[in-house]
Amino acid sequence: MCTLLIKILMLSSVASMIAQFNMPNLELLDKLGYEVNIAANFLDGNTCSEKQLIELKEHLAVSNIPFYHIGFSRKVTNVGANIKAYYQMKNLIKEQQYKVVHCQSPIGGVITRLATRKTDVSVIYTAHGFHFYQGAPWLNWLLYYPIEKWLARYTDVLITINKEDYERAKRSFKAGRIEYVPGVGVDVEKYGSVVVDRKAKRKELGLAEDDFVLVSTGELNDNKNHKTVIQAVHRLNNPSVKYLICGQGPLKNELLNLVQKLGLEHQIMLLGYRTDIIEINHIADVFVFPSFREGLSVALMEAMACGLPAVCSDIRGNRDLIEDGKGGFLVEPKNILGFTQSMEVLFKDISLREGMGKYNKDKVQEYDIGTVLDKMKSVYYDVIN
Numbered sequence: 001m002c003t004l005l006i007k008i009l010m011l012s013s014v015a016s017m018i019a020q021f022n023m024p025n026l027e028l029l030d031k032l033g034y035e036v037n038i039a040a041n042f043l044d045g046n047t048c049s050e051k052q053l054i055e056l057k058e059h060l061a062v063s064n065i066p067f068y069h070i071g072f073s074r075k076v077t078n079v080g081a082n083i084k085a086y087y088q089m090k091n092l093i094k095e096q097q098y099k100v101v102h103c104q105s106p107i108g109g110v111i112t113r114l115a116t117r118k119t120d121v122s123v124i125y126t127a128h129g130f131h132f133y134q135g136a137p138w139l140n141w142l143l144y145y146p147i148e149k150w151l152a153r154y155t156d157v158l159i160t161i162n163k164e165d166y167e168r169a170k171r172s173f174k175a176g177r178i179e180y181v182p183g184v185g186v187d188v189e190k191y192g193s194v195v196v197d198r199k200a201k202r203k204e205l206g207l208a209e210d211d212f213v214l215v216s217t218g219e220l221n222d223n224k225n226h227k228t229v230i231q232a233v234h235r236l237n238n239p240s241v242k243y244l245i246c247g248q249g250p251l252k253n254e255l256l257n258l259v260q261k262l263g264l265e266h267q268i269m270l271l272g273y274r275t276d277i278i279e280i281n282h283i284a285d286v287f288v289f290p291s292f293r294e295g296l297s298v299a300l301m302e303a304m305a306c307g308l309p310a311v312c313s314d315i316r317g318n319r320d321l322i323e324d325g326k327g328g329f330l331v332e333p334k335n336i337l338g339f340t341q342s343m344e345v346l347f348k349d350i351s352l353r354e355g356m357g358k359y360n361k362d363k364v365q366e367y368d369i370g371t372v373l374d375k376m377k378s379v380y381y382d383v384i385n
Contacts, residue, residue: 129295
């Protein structure tokens with residue numbers, strides 16, 4: 001039987017990681033009767049809107065969940081900030097006497113596992129996609145692999161969210177336990193059951209009823225690789241193809257300049273941060289996802305739950321979700337022609353689009369939030385007991 005005397009700290013380098021991906025875990029721990037605290041950087045590096053951060057703080061306050069600002073930096077080179085964060089974490093752990101710390105990000109995971117050494121605090125670390133993977137730059141292997149391998153010995157439970165990471169961790173790492181959990185989950189029923197007035201929503205977004213609509217969701221950064229799809233749309237040379245990019249980030253101006261340079265101002269829309277992703281998915285025809293690196297994408301799972309076919313980069317994580325030729329097409333991230341051809345095939349064949357969308361809607365049941373929470377409940381119970 002658990003008690004409120006058992007305190008668990010959930011932490012991430014940035015608060016947006018908590019807001020976007022970890023609220024179900026917080027609710028689970030609360031229902032189980034544990035006292036949960038949050039630690040994250042609430043000021044810098046967040047990928048959600050300022051409004052969403054305010055709403056997160058208000059939700060935590062109303063739910064009586066204490067939260068602490070820790071000055072984690074997502075930049076590995078910002079050594080000074082992360083040394084300061086290390087001492088902040090040591091002091092917080094000492095003051096609050098946590099029994100379990102659950103790390104949700106690489107930098108936060110490194111700092112916290114160092115801070116919990118020589119303590120009796122149990123550490124759970126969810127690796128949302130190792131930075132070393134099949135096809136990763138050699139520098140990633142040189143820098144990140146030895147760090148994660150060494151810190152695994154200070155990890156009671158290492159959770160991996162895709163099959164490639166799980167197999168590598170099982171072979172090479174000496175964590176107390178290594179678990180596979182299928183991502184952070186997606187509410188399949190919620191995403192699949194939404195009814196949208198397609199005509200009205202398209203009109204709201206400035207789209208015609210017969211436009212062929214592509215959609216991407218993700219931060220505007222180099223890793224998300226939106227440039228490849230923009231160039232693929234240019235190659236298609238089809239004015240009825242419209243590409244919606246949902247997200248914010250540092251590459252906004254660079255992407256806008258590319259759109260203008262290619263003369264695609266009437267075909268490509270950078271919509272910024274959106275709260276209506278479900279509705280946008282339901283009025284789109286294809287989800288495109290050209291990232292260089294993913295763990296197990298929530299955005300892709302959400303699109304599958306909405307019944308969309310996908311054209312994705314052929315990378316770890318995406319391969320877990322999309323079966324090439326069945327739920328969509330897998331293409332090398334830099335292969336502009338491959339993206340162009342795949343999108344053209346789907347443009348020409350509506351029955352193929354519908355069949356692939358149905359296939360994805362069935363397959364994503366494996367990643368339903370209920371399945372994930374059952375697994376996490378078991379992990380928490382075993383660690384605490």
